[in-house]
Amino acid sequence: MSTDSAPRVERVMPLSGFPEYLPADRVVEQQVLDVITRTFALHGYASIETRAVEPVERLLGKGGDADKEIYGVTRLAGGDEGRGSKDPDLGLHFDLTVPFARYVLENAGKLTFPFKRQQIQKVWRGERPQEGRYREFTQADIDVVDVGELAPHFEAEIPLVVAEVFRQLPVGDFRIQVNNRKIPEGFYLGIGLTDVAGTLRIVDKLDKIGPDKVAALLQAAGATAEQAAQCLALADIRSEDLAFVDRVQALGVDHPTLTEGLEALSAVISTGVALAPGTLVADLRIARGLDYYTGTVYETQIIGEESYGSVCSGGRYDSLATDGRTTYPGVGISIGVSRLLGLLIGRRGLTGTRSTPTVVLVALTDEGHRLQAMHIASALRSRGIAAEVAPRADRFGKQIRYADRRGIPYVWFAGGEGAADQVKDIRSGDQVEADASSWLPPATELHPTIATDQG
């Protein structure tokens, strides 16, 4: 609160990379989050949250993510000396996998394995902001983690859960691209390319720079023209069914790791064909940059928005966490909620049906009737109908405009002196007698939802 005597006009500037929504747009975010968390729960994923900060050492040390643009956190007042000075340097988490791995180690004795968890939280990265890339953003993760060994069927379950989420969201058609890192690994080894990581890194640029440049880079790194052509031929294979197996075998390469990878990917794809036909695609180009993935990897494209990049990615890691004695393998995936909202709200202009949860505005003839109006609103709320009393006893036309500006669909008029109450649908103008202890709006109007037309 300014106590200056001369009024000063204060300018408030948004911070680039830190998106915030107006109430009607927040409705879209809430609906998306509701679908995600409900679907995760239906599949048995228990919710947890972790603190926003981790020791910087842990953030830097895991998975070679030193380039994640970590935000450090320190008390401005300083003086941590003298109040438990052993506290480590802290930073904001840049994903939900590093904190989850730490949570598993910290609570291993109290969790039951295999442990299925969902975690929906904000994360922070100090990267340069651009469309769909933020400095503060929300991720929605599921992971299955087990002790020592993890059953492979979870690698098929993860993308099916995600497919069920996306089918309920207004994103249109999508495809979940699945690969198994053992396929390129075994293939490269089988054709005599021993620098698997280096080769993967180059092939990963295919979408950005095209096949000719990838071939040139591979040859610059020591591959023959034929080896480079083989790598490109492998990356070109995709199928919605098990056809990819024959196409790989037609390339005439043999290696035990390749065979293992083909079997694992076949298991995932055939489960997908049986339970969610058309949503999973074997795509041998997908590699995921992160070193800790060791088997199945996932990316998700919205059809028609391929250039926007993946909105949901993940994979399997043989060692999600380890305390040196016990190793915890895992498989998981992360929905980029803020990226998705950048698409739905930013690009497509979706918004909520109204800017308030209120269904009914109880009108007011004068301030003396406020208590009566509050009783009516209370009766509506007791049956789950969001209601508020008009803020001022203006003339009714003004009270109706108050409702209209917020998208509140109904205005309630108390009867008084034996007359029944009436409720007006302010869109149609229809006004009918009603009783606050029994009247119901259509179920579709009970809560704000995502508006389906832009009218």
Place this chain on the structure above:
Amino acid sequence: MSTDSAPRVERVMPLSGFPEYLPADRVVEQQVLDVITRTFALHGYASIETRAVEPVERLLGKGGDADKEIYGVTRLAGGDEGRGSKDPDLGLHFDLTVPFARYVLENAGKLTFPFKRQQIQKVWRGERPQEGRYREFTQADIDVVDVGELAPHFEAEIPLVVAEVFRQLPVGDFRIQVNNRKIPEGFYLGIGLTDVAGTLRIVDKLDKIGPDKVAALLQAAGATAEQAAQCLALADIRSEDLAFVDRVQALGVDHPTLTEGLEALSAVISTGVALAPGTLVADLRIARGLDYYTGTVYETQIIGEESYGSVCSGGRYDSLATDGRTTYPGVGISIGVSRLLGLLIGRRGLTGTRSTPTVVLVALTDEGHRLQAMHIASALRSRGIAAEVAPRADRFGKQIRYADRRGIPYVWFAGGEGAADQVKDIRSGDQVEADASSWLPPATELHPTIATDQG
């Protein structure tokens, strides 16, 4: 992922002041948050979220909160020069009021006033952690903000919304203590004490140091023994109805600000008596430390846990935000969700009925039947019943123990070869024929809830 060849045992230590919950305790948090957000919405409070960071200047400058132990945030990589170097220094928000005031200024042209918002987010303070006081904690705020003037009836609405929340939580009896700062202000001026803020600060210590020491401090600050006694007499007044008015008037002090305060508090209390008898208490000792409150103030005690302190506090400010031209008065309150959970989970040991959302575990005779089991689970989920398939085709006893350890109440056995499916309630041992397209568990078991007995 450690790549050391010699295994190293890694110790993971919790960070003091950053609470995290196990999945079963997280159920308690989720239930509390559900009640809060649903009740806020029923009263028309639209949800928003703000970014976690604000310019440090704004955090320091508002409401004299320079002692809030702010956490500064900086990119570890440095080099903000060259990538939009005009970015201000940032800190984590220590409450939700400062960010909300900034949000109102930033979006004033796009909001409709009076604007009712709810905001449930984490906040951070670098204070010394102790029971019920954390460095990272969740607050749940509602505020009503208007342009220029704010109707006084909102000061009665705010504690009624909170009372409705607390009635649904397993906290037992509670009382919302209400005062109006104009009462002590007018009273002090009426008896000739002109340092209102200084007097309030001393009287605020009453619960901590007792009346004798407060009287001594007041006299040390220049009050006469009689003035000090008058201050203590005022602070001693509390009533669940309008009786406080007579008791103040019996002290024989007259001042226009006092009269204004008594009228305002009477309006709040009489609305409370009419709509939520017994929950609001006029308590003339409540002052709230923060300078920006200018009228009604609130605190909330759990009966029997008074020493734990207030779990929900707030008040009215004539100037929640101002851009130098327009002033936005507001009234609001903040539920200390983490403090409340410290009481429910930490002190009282409440936990969830199970550690997973899963209601039904579909058992597995062998891996060859996994697809069949997945279809059964899918049929259950399509009707809102959380289901998962057993992770391994162990013998049934082991699969039942898997369910038991997580609190999953039902295990499903596929029939096969014309035989009907069966479902077993593993607590009673009852097993009955069932069809995945129609069977329903009791509604109370559909989601994990707060366990009502500790058995």
